[in-house]
Amino acid sequence: MIRLHHLNQSRSLRTLWLLEELGQPYELISHQRDAKTHLAPDSLKAVHPLGKSPVIEMDGEVYTESGAIIEMLIERFAPDSLRPAIDNSDYGHYLQWINFAESSLMVPLLLDLFTKKAGVNDNEFLSGYISEEKHKLLSYLNDELEGKSFIVGNKLSGADFMLSFNLMMLAQSKQLERYPHIVQYTRQLSALDSYQRAMRLEANHDKTSAA
Ligand SMILES: N[C@@H](CCC(=O)N[C@@H](CS)C(=O)NCC(=O)O)C(=O)O
Numbered sequence: 001m002i003r004l005h006h007l008n009q010s011r012s013l014r015t016l017w018l019l020e021e022l023g024q025p026y027e028l029i030s031h032q033r034d035a036k037t038h039l040a041p042d043s044l045k046a047v048h049p050l051g052k053s054p055v056i057e058m059d060g061e062v063y064t065e066s067g068a069i070i071e072m073l074i075e076r077f078a079p080d081s082l083r084p085a086i087d088n089s090d091y092g093h094y095l096q097w098i099n100f101a102e103s104s105l106m107v108p109l110l111l112d113l114f115t116k117k118a119g120v121n122d123n124e125f126l127s128g129y130i131s132e133e134k135h136k137l138l139s140y141l142n143d144e145l146e147g148k149s150f151i152v153g154n155k156l157s158g159a160d161f162m163l164s165f166n167l168m169m170l171a172q173s174k175q176l177e178r179y180p181h182i183v184q185y186t187r188q189l190s191a192l193d194s195y196q197r198a199m200r201l202e203a204n205h206d207k208t209s210a211a
Contacts (some may be wrong), residue, residue: 001072002026007053008033008039008206011066011102014161015054016201018070021194022077030205066165067102070158083144083157090153097151097159105141105166108133113169120193138170138179145181151186156192164189 004019006012006028019026031044031053045051048064055064056073063069074082084090112130115121141163145151151159167186170176176183189195 003029003057005029005031005044005047005053005055005057006202007031007044010053011165012054013198013202014066014165015056015069015073017164017195018073018082018158020163020197020201021082021161021192022073024073024077026152028201028205032207034163055159067098067126067162067182070161071098074158081156084153084155088153094152094157094159098162100141101159101166105137105163108137109166111171134175135178138176142179142181145185148181148185152183162191164195 002019002024003028004012004015006016007097008030010033016028031041033039034041040051040053042051047057048055050064052064054069055062056069057063060200063072084094108130111126112121112134114131115123121127148154150156151163157194164186167176167182171186171201176186190199192205
């Protein structure tokens with residue numbers, strides 16, 4: 001049995017959605033962000049020294065890093081349906097988008113979040129860098145998504161699960177309005193049954209949104 005240690009409003013949503021799509025039995029263990037600091041509780045440190053989420057326990061091992069978890073679960077349970085074949089030209093693009101979500105795109109999003117939180121978003125260099133970088137990356141993604149429902153091969157894949165969390169962060173703060181193809185893409189992803197089930201689980205589990 002797979003155990004998912006899920007933190008509310010976190011990258012763990014990528015894993016929760018994938019587990020719903022896979023239909024494999026799993027146990028969902030809730031961890032709540034601290035209401036003031038928004039950081040993870042100590043209960044996550046008891047599971048993995050980094051104290052971050054997602055974490056899964058599987059076959060007696062503990063895994064963190066959402067990208068690795070997405071790839072591993074797909075390799076194990078859905079290699080023929082949720083990723084391109086290794087000898088297909090889409091395969092490299094699949095890996096590239098998985099990494100784009102957690103590296104290139106996540107860097108300016110986190111810088112933006114943290115500089116605002118710390119009240120240092122009036123720094124000219126930082127705010128200029130963040131907004132230019134975000135616009136460059138989102139314009140690129142927007143162009144890539146024109147006429148597509150999914151990012152790779154027009155078929156649901158691990159890359160969509162990865163991108164969904166970044167785009168959810170951006171949609172919540174109304175930062176996608178200039179990117180119509182991204183908006184269309186997020187609409188299509190959020191209409192999927194497995195996505196909706198995952199969001200219902202998140203809503204039941206997220207004590208901050210219930211408050
Ligand atoms: N690169 C890791 C990042 C994990 C991570 O930073 N998770 C955040 C939630 S989105 C977290 O647990 N933050 C709580 C904290 O740092 O206390 C991944 O992709 O899984």
